Amino acid sequence: MKKIVSVLAVLFIIQGLSAPALFAQESGDGVAASSEIAMQVSDIPEIKLGFTQRFIFPFLQGDNPLTAGNNITLALTGEVSPISLYALAEAVWTPVAFIELTAGARIVSGWQLEIFGIKGLNGNGLNLVGENNESVYEGSPFDSVIWRLKAGGAFQFDLAAVFPGDWNHVVFKTYHEINYQANSRAKKNQSWFIESDGGENMNGFNYYGNFLLAYQMPLFLNMAGVIAEMNLNLYDAPGRSVWGDDLIRWTFSGVLGFEFAKHWNIMILAQFMTDRNYKESNWKDLHYTKRTFDSLYVRYKRVAAVVTFRF
Numbered sequence: 001m002k003k004i005v006s007v008l009a010v011l012f013i014i015q016g017l018s019a020p021a022l023f024a025q026e027s028g029d030g031v032a033a034s035s036e037i038a039m040q041v042s043d044i045p046e047i048k049l050g051f052t053q054r055f056i057f058p059f060l061q062g063d064n065p066l067t068a069g070n071n072i073t074l075a076l077t078g079e080v081s082p083i084s085l086y087a088l089a090e091a092v093w094t095p096v097a098f099i100e101l102t103a104g105a106r107i108v109s110g111w112q113l114e115i116f117g118i119k120g121l122n123g124n125g126l127n128l129v130g131e132n133n134e135s136v137y138e139g140s141p142f143d144s145v146i147w148r149l150k151a152g153g154a155f156q157f158d159l160a161a162v163f164p165g166d167w168n169h170v171v172f173k174t175y176h177e178i179n180y181q182a183n184s185r186a187k188k189n190q191s192w193f194i195e196s197d198g199g200e201n202m203n204g205f206n207y208y209g210n211f212l213l214a215y216q217m218p219l220f221l222n223m224a225g226v227i228a229e230m231n232l233n234l235y236d237a238p239g240r241s242v243w244g245d246d247l248i249r250w251t252f253s254g255v256l257g258f259e260f261a262k263h264w265n266i267m268i269l270a271q272f273m274t275d276r277n278y279k280e281s282n283w284k285d286l287h288y289t290k291r292t293f294d295s296l297y298v299r300y301k302r303v304a305a306v307v308t309f310r311f
Contacts, residue, residue, distance in 0.1 A: 032056040035311055042304035046195075050079035050086070059093065065161075066096045083123030084110035084195050097161070100154040102177065108194060111141035120196060124183070127191040127199030133290040135199065144185035146194050152177025152208075169216035171225075176209040178234075189237050191289065200245070200288050204235025214255070223257030223267075237289075243278075244293030250274045251301065265308045271301040 033055050040048040054075045061070045072093045079086035090104035110123020124146060125139025154175040160168040182203035183192040193199040207230075214225025229251040233240075240246055251273045258266045279292040 030058045036308055038306055038308045040304060040306045042302045044302050046081070046302075046304075048079055048081040050077055052077040060095070066098075069097060070094055081110075081123070081195065082115075083113050083121050084108055098156055100156065100175075102150070102152045102154070102175075104150050106148050108146040109142045109144065110195070112137070112139065122193035122196050122199065125193050126183070126186060127193055127287070129287045129289065133286050135287040137193070137199075139185075139193075144183050144192075146181065146183050146192070148179050148181035150177045150179035150208075152179075166218045171212070171214045171216060173212045174210065176207075178205060178207055180205050191287075198288070202233070202235055202237055204233065204237075206234055207232040220258060220260065221256065222259045223255070225255045225257075227251075227253040227255060229253070239289075242293065243289055243291045244276045244296075247276075247293075247296070248274075252298075263310050265310070267306045267308075269302075269304045269306075271304070272298055273301040275299050 033053070035054070036052050038050045038052070040046070040050075052075055054073060057072045057074070059070055059072045061068060072091060075088075075090045075092075077086070077088040077090075079088070086106060086108050088104065088106040090102065093101045095101065108124070112123065112125060113121040115121070120137075122137060122139070124142075124144050125137050128136045128138050130136040152175060154173055156173040157171070159170040160166075181201070183190075183194075183201070186192045186203050189202060191199050192201050194201060210227055210229040212225060212227050214223055216223050231249045231251075232247075233245055237245065251271055253269050253271045256268045258268075260266065274296050275298075276291075277294040277297060279294045280286060283291045
C-alpha cells in the first residue's frame, strides 16, 4: 500500500491539504519528516501558494503486512492567495493498511479584491439580503475568521498489494467526513463568503465525501484517474429546501499526474459540477435564499494545475 500515497495527493490538494510526501527523511528514533511547496492555478482564474511540514510517527506497528506500516501523520500547512490566508493542521492515523482515520482544523481570513475589472473577489465577508432581495456584500479586510473542525475516515485499496507489480497499481479510495465550519461575524442563518465561492455558506455542520479510482504507471505520465466528490449542508436553515440547499452538490474530476523530476510533480484536473436552475427569470439579481429551486444540471467548473516540489 505504500505507493498509494503518490496517487492520492490530488484528493488532499482538492481539500486544501497535501498527501504524505514521498521523500520523508527518517530520524534516528524512527520519526520521518518532509516538506513541500505547492502552487495551484486554474482558468477561473485563481492562484494559491502553500507550504506543508509533515511528520510521520510509527504507532502500533506489527509484524504482518496489514500493520507493519501503521503510523500517525501530522501535517501543518500555511497557504496564501490574492484574497486569503490559511492555516491548517491535520492528523491521520493508519491503524491498518487499508484504513485511515482523520482529524483536522483550519482557520482562514481574507479581504475583498477588484483587479482587471473583475468584481466579487471576496476572501471573506457576509452575504446579506438587501432591500430588494439582492445580494449585498458586507465586510472589511481581516474583520472575521472562518474556522472549521473535521473528523473523518477512509478506506483504500491497491490491487498491487494482492498482485505485486509496477503495472498493477489500480487504486480505489473513498473518504467521508463530518465537519463544522463557522464565520466569527456571522449570526445564525446569515450567509458568508470564503474565497469567492458564491457566498452560500452558513455556520453549522456539513458532510463531505469522495470516491477515487486511479491507475498508477511507472512512466512520466504516472497516474490517471477519476474522482467524484459530494458536499451536503447539515445545518437547519428555515426554508432551505426552497432554494435547493438540502441537495447534495457533486463535483466530478478527471485527473492526470506527471512526475518530471525526482522531487517535482504536476497534476492536471478537469472538473464539472452540479448546479441549480431556478424558477425566477431574474434569479441572478436575487440573493440565493430568495430563489426557488427548479432543477439540477451539470456544468463546467474549471481546469486546474498543481505543481509540487517535495524536499
